[in-house]
Amino acid sequence: MPALNIVEAVRLALREEMRRDDSVLVMGEDVGKNGGVFRTTEGLFDEFGEERVFDTPLSENGIMGTAVGLAVNGFRPVAEIQFMGFIYYTLNHLICHAARLRNRTRGNLSVPLVLRAPYGAGIRAPEHHSESTEALFAQIPGIKVVVPSSPADAKGLLKSAVRDPDPVVFLEPKKIYRAVKEEVPDIEYLIPLGKAKVVKEGKDLTIICWGAMVKVAEEVALKAQEEKVDVEIIDLRTLYPMDREAVINSVEKTGRALVVHEAPKAGGLGAEIAATINEKALLRLKAPVLRVTGQDITVPMPKTEDYYIPDAERVLRSIRKIMSF
Amino acid sequence: MPALNIVEAVRLALREEMRRDDSVLVMGEDVGKNGGVFRTTEGLFDEFGEERVFDTPLSENGIMGTAVGLAVNGFRPVAEIQFMGFIYYTLNHLICHAARLRNRTRGNLSVPLVLRAPYGAGIRAPEHHSESTEALFAQIPGIKVVVPSSPADAKGLLKSAVRDPDPVVFLEPKKIYRAVKEEVPDIEYLIPLGKAKVVKEGKDLTIICWGAMVKVAEEVALKAQEEKVDVEIIDLRTLYPMDREAVINSVEKTGRALVVHEAPKAGGLGAEIAATINEKALLRLKAPVLRVTGQDITVPMPKTEDYYIPDAERVLRSIRKIMSF
Amino acid sequence: MIIGKYDPLKGERFQVLDETGAVVNEELEPQLTEEKLVGFYRQMLISRTADTKAFAMQREGRMGTYPPLKGHEAVQVGSAMAMEAEDWLFPHYRDLGALLIRGVPIHFVYLYWIGNEAGSRFPDGARVFPFTVPVGSQIPIGVGHALGAKLRKEKQAALISFGDGATSEGDFHDGMNFAGVFNAPAVFLCQNNKWAISVPRERQTAAKTIAQKAVAYGFPGMQVDGNDVLAVFSAVKEALDKARAGGGPTLIEADTYRMSDHTTADDASRYRPEEEVKAWEKKDPIVRFRNYLRAKGIWKEELEKNLQEEADKIVEEAVHQAENFPLPELEDIFRYTYKEMPPHLEEELAELKAAVEKRKAD
Amino acid sequence: MIIGKYDPLKGERFQVLDETGAVVNEELEPQLTEEKLVGFYRQMLISRTADTKAFAMQREGRMGTYPPLKGHEAVQVGSAMAMEAEDWLFPHYRDLGALLIRGVPIHFVYLYWIGNEAGSRFPDGARVFPFTVPVGSQIPIGVGHALGAKLRKEKQAALISFGDGATSEGDFHDGMNFAGVFNAPAVFLCQNNKWAISVPRERQTAAKTIAQKAVAYGFPGMQVDGNDVLAVFSAVKEALDKARAGGGPTLIEADTYRMSDHTTADDASRYRPEEEVKAWEKKDPIVRFRNYLRAKGIWKEELEKNLQEEADKIVEEAVHQAENFPLPELEDIFRYTYKEMPPHLEEELAELKAAVEKRKAD
Numbered sequence A, B: 001m002p003a004l005n006i007v008e009a010v011r012l013a014l015r016e017e018m019r020r021d022d023s024v025l026v027m028g029e030d031v032g033k034n035g036g037v038f039r040t041t042e043g044l045f046d047e048f049g050e051e052r053v054f055d056t057p058l059s060e061n062g063i064m065g066t067a068v069g070l071a072v073n074g075f076r077p078v079a080e081i082q083f084m085g086f087i088y089y090t091l092n093h094l095i096c097h098a099a100r101l102r103n104r105t106r107g108n109l110s111v112p113l114v115l116r117a118p119y120g121a122g123i124r125a126p127e128h129h130s131e132s133t134e135a136l137f138a139q140i141p142g143i144k145v146v147v148p149s150s151p152a153d154a155k156g157l158l159k160s161a162v163r164d165p166d167p168v169v170f171l172e173p174k175k176i177y178r179a180v181k182e183e184v185p186d187i188e189y190l191i192p193l194g195k196a197k198v199v200k201e202g203k204d205l206t207i208i209c210w211g212a213m214v215k216v217a218e219e220v221a222l223k224a225q226e227e228k229v230d231v232e233i234i235d236l237r238t239l240y241p242m243d244r245e246a247v248i249n250s251v252e253k254t255g256r257a258l259v260v261h262e263a264p265k266a267g268g269l270g271a272e273i274a275a276t277i278n279e280k281a282l283l284r285l286k287a288p289v290l291r292v293t294g295q296d297i298t299v300p301m302p303k304t305e306d307y308y309i310p311d312a313e314r315v316l317r318s319i320r321k322i323m324s325f
Numbered sequence C, D: 001m002i003i004g005k006y007d008p009l010k011g012e013r014f015q016v017l018d019e020t021g022a023v024v025n026e027e028l029e030p031q032l033t034e035e036k037l038v039g040f041y042r043q044m045l046i047s048r049t050a051d052t053k054a055f056a057m058q059r060e061g062r063m064g065t066y067p068p069l070k071g072h073e074a075v076q077v078g079s080a081m082a083m084e085a086e087d088w089l090f091p092h093y094r095d096l097g098a099l100l101i102r103g104v105p106i107h108f109v110y111l112y113w114i115g116n117e118a119g120s121r122f123p124d125g126a127r128v129f130p131f132t133v134p135v136g137s138q139i140p141i142g143v144g145h146a147l148g149a150k151l152r153k154e155k156q157a158a159l160i161s162f163g164d165g166a167t168s169e170g171d172f173h174d175g176m177n178f179a180g181v182f183n184a185p186a187v188f189l190c191q192n193n194k195w196a197i198s199v200p201r202e203r204q205t206a207a208k209t210i211a212q213k214a215v216a217y218g219f220p221g222m223q224v225d226g227n228d229v230l231a232v233f234s235a236v237k238e239a240l241d242k243a244r245a246g247g248g249p250t251l252i253e254a255d256t257y258r259m260s261d262h263t264t265a266d267d268a269s270r271y272r273p274e275e276e277v278k279a280w281e282k283k284d285p286i287v288r289f290r291n292y293l294r295a296k297g298i299w300k301e302e303l304e305k306n307l308q309e310e311a312d313k314i315v316e317e318a319v320h321q322a323e324n325f326p327l328p329e330l331e332d333i334f335r336y337t338y339k340e341m342p343p344h345l346e347e348e349l350a351e352l353k354a355a356v357e358k359r360k361a362d
């Protein structure tokens, strides 16, 4: 069982799925010979050839539109968008066609594709390379939105995404692309979409998070322990449709909840989580559900980006606020 | 003081602003000679000529991109997107440039434009003509999102939007475009952006809504009265940035809140409202904040669209749920 | 060889028949059986009949917004007739005439514009993509589909149809460019009817022709008289054959005219000069082809009567089918969002059902 | 007249100097003063010096990702030198060389790539749009800006610069198409350096040239030797003059090469044949122009030494300015989101300040 980082785990998942199923294609900018700007598709071009791993002209709208056509024609395209900041061009085809064709044709046509993109700040990247706009996607009926937080999850979730009968937006937390290596089983395994994971059990307060924020939550949980707060951590894994049951079950136990995400607060997914908890578990709440998030501003450039992203200090402050409510 | 419907009030606002300020332009598909497919720009071409009211090639991305350039060059373009279902093509320029240029240039360049689009279901329109995807917009730092619910508001809010120094997405509830006529002062007046309006005072429960849903809320309030529930209605007017203070003040008084919107529930703006109430007024809440919304599906075509949109019955059911909590 | 022969940059346009129906291009007059020729005429008649009916139904409140095809009969029928069974059609929303030929009965089109999703649930095996309302968005999808056929080494081409307005969208640019780069077996058919709602062709692009836009993508483009069913048929057939044989994409600009309003919600007299409409009435594709058939001794009053009666019957049957088609059920609006219904939709469905039943009970 | 003379469809390309710097086109050799010619050379030297320095700084951890311009000196300097004071530049992100000429000191570019927003807060009066990272998105913005100048009847043109990859984006299509339709005073300059990161020009479009894409939009397009500063200067100047005079847009494809990696985060040897790089090294735009100046008796060792010393000083000063520029304050990241700060940002700012102060205190 090799120790892999997320980049390698993504690559392994793609390779396994491409070997298993001839209809799986990889497409995007620089995914071929160059192996992707983050090297997530490295080696696939050599193994599967240019008919299954191909560079496209530089147009995200074109990538998305042709991927829909390929999917309707029985392929399972895995399309890469180089950074989340360039994904907005895909929204029209994603919303109008990928997400709706099944419904439009009463189940006759479907669009089993995966749209992959690295997201998030923290790597000192230029403008437009650091955003977390998952909330734009986690409201589009007909698609699924998935975010892994570890190498093992990346493999299992991406494999499920490739096999899913519906379009999946698969967002990769690039801050932790290479941050940790962990044992990733090289046998076949799938992690189901739509199910959250309890990363750590605890009885006082539930942190709900995903992607790179899971690591922050883990760090915080240790510090909170020192303050005698026993934190439970839920990694949503699938942001949409959300595993409400897992969230509610946990909050019913702990009575306190905190959402941590990198996206801006207003209109972010933390709102949906807080609203759901409020709706389904109000009487169990011992304190308001707080949100520690990115700021409601454009992600700053490298010199000030650290101000933007939630860190342990900010999360701890909110935990104390909740505990002393 | 003439009695106008929303279409006429929008037209009046545009005319007044164009007369007042030479830099105001109207652009889009069919906005010229044809006066817009809903006739909101009727007469402007004749009065102001083709240099200030112009049809563009059929490209929403092109409209948005050139509008940004015009705005940077000192104009105040009011760009029309024919239906909200075609607005997704504008998102890249809206997010990447319109919303960010002020910040990117530390205040040196700004983008004072208005992006207008009719939205919402209920007029038996074809596919893609009935959606309410305001939540996509109400999370983009740097822009404002405004929705009028009456002719008088349409005029005052649109005039403020045209004068606003920052980009404003102005969404017009087409279901009620011609539903009501009301006296619209033909003197100059502005309604401030960022402020909600208490449409009706009440002491038992606050309904928060906007656009066409305000009428539904008013209908419901009458019925609720019969059940001895005194409803307060808040029309948000500006969805982003939201007037949190108005919402919180009201809920602190009533202790109960219900959001009504046409957009899908998951990830909709109702979530942000519920989360805000939870955060700021938890102890005042006598019941969970509920949301009566469009379904989490593609808006159905005319034959079944009535199932989709919130109606008085569905709102009343939720009121009863809240009151009997 | 038609493609490559008519250079749009030189103002050349392919025509077989002139406006009176006389053959002006004997060399390229397709040699078709009488049966086939009558088939063209029949399809054009059915298309116009179905169109007139839909317009009337809308006016009677029996149909929602509807986009009339009047004037497009030759381009729709000629192009669809040029396809082989294995080809795929990515239609323009105005393409009723083409759909019918590709095995989608008229009542589907009616259902669609009446506002029932069942109208896009085409019969099994119909190789037709549903209408796409966002103008031009079928273009890159069609190209992706065609690319798939190429990857699978299937002998199959995609005919992608759209209006002049659609050429301004990024989707046109992307579809054309990807098709060029991947040498996709795609034929782009622009039904240039001179208007995009109220916006004239000249406002859509400063290029003299749409056909010359192919230069930007490295494959041939040509203009064809879109009211000449024989010219359309021949050009599209050659382009599809070429595509299937690995010869790459072609752009065909069909020069035609929208003889009616943009949709039933539009009033073209607000923006369109009457003389222009009058001038194009003289170029009516059906009248022209009738003249051709008459000159060939094929057309007779009797034939017209029989075909028209048949068309009326087909259309009446379609109206019947559409109007008696079961309404979607409440469940249907949820059922097809995902392959498997997720818990939150189950919950919403149950709630909505309860509300609706309550409403009914009241 | 240069525009219209070189037909890209015939494979024609405008050149004044050949690869050795010899004049091959006497008729169109611009008649410039010695001062002006030395000015070109000086700017190219400064550009390369600034570029080399930035690359080195990145390797030393003193700069973030940086996109080297090496090889683009002639196209950037030639085009910017062709502009009049009143014109606006919508640059490519690789356009350090052009910015400098347009009144944006090098330290702004450094600040930008170091990761400080102040790098896009150009000096008052500099008619330069900030870099746009989403490839090609400056194109329709520049066109809108140019249209505004036209509406205001100002004699002013926009020079819009971008790469070969950018031509695939819908933004290119929209910008070109709107410019054609509105006859906007815009000049489109494609710095075709043969690669978009690892994707070669041939994969970007099946068109033989980028220049011929202008055919799709109804205005002229031409190829120019992008490593020939005189050719670039003359072509761009004529196009800008034409635009200002109401003659409409022009597309100029500058045939050049990216001699370095895409950015400092890239390793071009992974995908690019070494022979190709070698071949282009022989066409170095600076060497070529030096030969020209030498043949004219203008270039001397002494001149080179002086200019290089000056360039080094300018660049050192820019490094100093950039590295000693005040860091943005916490408030700055909030302050410019809107003209007036809305209450929710006030609240967030206060909270964040408290957290940061607490962190500092710990």
Ligand SMILES: Cc1ncc(C[n+]2csc(CCOP(=O)(O)OP(=O)(O)O)c2C)c(N)n1
Pocket: B029, B058, B060, B082, B086, C094, C133, C134, C135, C162, C163, C164, C165, C166, C167, C191, C193, C195, C196, C197, C258, C262
């Ligand atoms: C993306 C998009 N924008 C706007 C519209 C509204 N609209 C519907 S049809 C149309 C004009 C289309 O013109 P053209 O492509 O020439 O086709 P035609 O209707 O003339 O056949 C417009 C603007 C739309 N459906 N989709």
Ligand SMILES: Cc1ncc(C[n+]2csc(CCOP(=O)(O)OP(=O)(O)O)c2C)c(N)n1
Pocket: A029, A058, A060, A082, A086, D094, D133, D134, D135, D162, D163, D164, D165, D166, D167, D191, D193, D195, D196, D197, D258, D262
């Ligand atoms: C919309 C968008 N997609 C992808 C990227 C990532 N990216 C940055 S530069 C680049 C290649 C651009 O190539 P080209 O236009 O030829 O300019 P060059 O870098 O060669 O000068 C890509 C794909 C981006 N910045 N923007």
Ligand SMILES: [Mg+2]
Pocket: C163, C164, C165, C191, C192, C193, C194, C195, C196, C197
């Ligand atoms: Mg048209």
Ligand SMILES: [Mg+2]
Pocket: D163, D164, D165, D191, D192, D193, D194, D195, D196, D197
């Ligand atoms: Mg390039």
